[in-house]
Amino acid sequence: MSSVTLPKSSDTARIAAPQVRNYPRFLLWLLGVATDGGVWFYTWMFVLTAIFLVGANAWAIQVAEGMIVTHMTDHVSWGLYIANFTFAVGVAAGGVMMVIPAYLYHNKKMHDVVIVGELLAIAAIVMCLMFVTADLGRPDRFWHMIPGLGRFNFPLSMLTWDVVVLNGYLLINLHICGYMLYMRYLGQRPNPRWYVPFVMVSVFWAISIHTVTAFLYCGLGGRPFWNSALLAPRFLASAFVSGPAFIIVTLLILKRMLGERISDEPIRLLVNIVRVTMVVNLIMIVSEVFTEFYTGGSHTASARYLFIGLHGHYGLVPWIWTAMVANVAAAVLFLSPLVFRRTSVLVVACGLAFLAAWIEKGMGLIVPGFVPSTLHEIVEYQPSLLEWKVTASVWAFGLMVYTIGLKAAIGVIAQSPQLPDEGPTHD
Amino acid sequence: MSDSQRANGSDPSSASNAEPLLPILGQSGSTRRTMMKGAGLTLGLAAFGKAISPLTAIPENVSVAEFLQQHYKELSSDDKKTILARLEAEAKENYGAEVSISDHRPIPGVKFGYAINLSKCNGNGKCVEACHTENNHDRTTQESYIRVLEMDKGSMDLETANTTYTHTVPQDDKFYMPVQCQQCDNPPCVTVCPVEATWKEEDGIVVVDYNWCIGCRYCEAACPYHARRFNWEAPTVPTDDINPNQSYLSNRIRPQGVVEKCHYCLHRTREGRLPACLEACPTGARVFGDLNDPESEIVWILKNKRVFVLKEDLGTQPSFFYFFDS
Structure with a gap:
């Protein structure tokens, strides 16, 4: 049968009516399942709600x-919000490292858990949109950016491109997750017509969200620190570290909670992916640092400020060296065989890699663009x-979205564990 | 996962048969849990309402008319009349000042240019002050569209420049270079604006619609000359200090949370007068005029002096020039 999950599509008319009405009801049912849990679940959600x-x-x-209540100035006009926004885009894009093995290489085990990556993308994009909103001086004028109502400076402004690709990525992933879960819930085999094209588009779209976000910065000739062709590739490399690192930890937690139903193979594959992307990221950092410091001159003042301090100002030096040490330590841990033997080593490695990318693609990228x-x-x-309160709040909200999403997915999968007609993808 | 959930969820059709009004609350099967969820939801929503209660200040500051106001370029002359009257009333209400806000349009055929004689400028900073008072800048931050760089003689390296000097001027080993908006012909700030709140007018002046700007500050990041300023809070200007001769796209008191910049004092220059910074300059270093008028002093300077523009390599094509006497 054809899909019943695209109420926004023009095909809606052709689809049997009762089932169209059922999809919203399914979503409500899902929300109910996702908000049921034990003491630990309610404690977790309570803490997140409190932080939020x-x-x-504060916002x-x-x-x-x-x-004025932030510490941003006319000199450093973007700060913690845009730093976290940039990093969160990377986390969203990182989920694609599960989608590629699952759908392009037909890795069955990865296919079983790919929704973890797609849900992470949804949560991270929600965070991105919240961070951008938090950074607006006039959020009440948000409608000025809505095409048709306001004046959308497309295609000239890279920020409008970012609005398009981020919202598009959110919709694509909402559709894929919703459709796959609904089909599972109905006990039907998903119709490839209704998800394969979207999955393929989402692979390229994931690359595009981080590329466009890099273009926001690297297109500015007046900011030599950002004005580097290497910025977009560096963004992608670090995204493919931080995203998979977060997913690995998620899978380990799920494994602990659900037992054998989560296989080790996807974790292994993700570790192997991070082993490559981590090294690529380090090579690009070295390449950029070499170019800056060997050339010298006033164009490299920002890099000097970041790494060694400039004219007695050292504000970011502790940040970036924390990131560098964490980067190298994570790379060493990931490359050692210990990550496969000891879960604790793997968790530490993921934590370090995530922290390093958060600094390097956050404060370590945005602030030096403005200093000097x-x-x-x-x-x-x-x-x-x-600013820290608002930032923590957005992270808490993102984690809430992620938790609810995972609970919903687990709820559906738990109530229909057998899918005989899915055949080859289930062993 | 609890048994009650599994029992309830195992048959999808049962949910549609029962058709609970709010399935979030109704499906778990346990009234106690349902009540707890309901209480949690109510408590959460109440706490959220309390948390965002500072937002109730917005309706006091932003009227419905302001919220719905269209982009400057889409306003009819009637719209403009209403808006200017409203802005004048707001100035009266918020700042206690009787002001007159006009809408100065470019003079046809004119393209403004500015040049500074670096041999004459001695860094006295009168232009900075004049800009501050003329344009109703925030008094607490001593804001101005102009920064004067104190540079080492024998170098054009901005990295060694100083903008915060307090000693007497001129110093023997220094020269002085005022920097303000360069009114670029290829302005990066205009390109990046996501909502077209800033644009270049026919006479070359880059303007901002303060009532359209969403405050994302992308233009501030894009400008290579540090020419843009953000209103981090509502500007404070004592009633008696307010310059009442205002224009919509120039020196009217700016709202909180929007970007502003030098507009070549368009409320003066479009009336044929000179910018405030030029009138205030005691050294005669500043030259302002029409680049399309072959008889103007600015054109004579471009033809007869060795002129340079700042950061020419960026391709921004400024309408702002620097030169030396000899």
Whole structure:
């Protein structure tokens, strides 16, 4: 039968009516399942909700009193929000490292858990949109950006491209996850017409979200630190470290909770992917650092500020060296055979890799673009407490979305564990 | 997963038969759990409402008319009349000042250019002050569209420049270079704006619609000359200090959370007067005029002096020039 899951599509008319009405009901049922759990689940969600509320309050204060409550200035006009936005785009794109083996190489075990990566993409994109909104001076004028209502400066402004690719990626992944779960719920074999094209598009789309986000920065001639052709490839390499690292930890937690139903093979494959992307990322960092420091001159002032300090200002030096040490340590751990023998080593390796990418693609990328300023003034930046609150809040919300998504998926899979007609993909 | 859930979920049709009003609450089978969920949801929503309660300040600051206002280029002359009257009333209400806000349009055929004689400029900073008062800048931050760089003689390296000097000027081993918006012919700030809130007008001036800007500050990141400023909070200007001669695209008091920049004092220059920074300059270093007028002083300078522009390699094509006497 054809799909029943695309209420926005023009094909809706051709689809049997009762089932169209059932999809929203399925989603409600899913939400019910996803919010049922044990004591630990409610504690986890309660803590996340509490953090989210603290940050929501901080954001409301920021909107009411103005962005003076942040520590951003005309010299460093983007800070912690845009840093986290950039990193979260990478996490969203990283999920594709499960999609490629699952659908392009037909890895059956990966296919079973690929939804973990797709749900991570959804949660991360939600975080991206929240971070951008938090950074707006006038969120009340958000509608100015809606095509048709406002004036959408497409295709000139790279920010409009980012709006298109991020929202597109969100919709694609919502569709894929929703459709696959619904089919599983109905006990039907998914119709390839309704997911294969979307999965293929999502592979390229995942690359595009991080490429376009890099283009936001590397297209600015006035900021030599960002104005590097290597920026987009570097973004992708680190995304394919941080995304899989997060997914590996998720799979380990799920394995602990659900037991044997989560196989080791996807984790192994992801570790092998990170072994490559991690090294590629390090090579590109070395290449960039060499070019900056061997050339010298005022174009490299930002890199000097970042790594060794500039004219007595050292604000980011501890950050970037933490990232560098974490990067190298994670690479060593990932490359050693210990990651397969001891789960604790693997978790530490993933944590270090994630932390390193968060600094390197966050504060370590955004802030040096502004220091020194375009007139070579040095104004340093450290986020205010309020900025940290808002940032923690967005992370908490993202984790809530991710948790709910995983619970929903587990709920569906648990209530229809056997799928005889799925045949080859289930052993 | 609890047994009750499994029993309930195992038959998809049962959910549609029962058709609970709110399946989130109704399906778990346990009234206690349902009640707990309901209480949690209510509590959560109440806490969320309390958390975002500072937002209730917005309706006081943003009227419905302002919220719905269209982009400057889509406004009819009637729309503009209403908006200007509203802005004047807001200035009266929020700042206690009687101001007159006009909408100055470019003079046909004119293209403005600015040049600074670096041999004459001695870094006294009168232009910075004049800009500050003329354009109703925030008094607490001493904001201005102009920065004066104190440079080492024998070098054009901006990295050795100083903008925060407080000693007497001029120093023997220094020269002085004021920098403000270069009104580029190829402005990166305009390209990057996601909502077209900033654009280049026919007379070469790059303007901002302060009522359309969403405050993303991408233009601030894109500008190679540090020419743009953000209103991190609502500007404070004492009533008596407010310059009442204002224009929509120039020196009217800016709202909180939007970007602003030098507009060549278009409320003066489009009336045939000179920019405030030029009038304030005691050294005569500043030359302003029409690049399309072959008889203008600025054209004479471009023809007869060795002129340079800042960061020419970036291809921004400034309408702002620097030269030396000899």
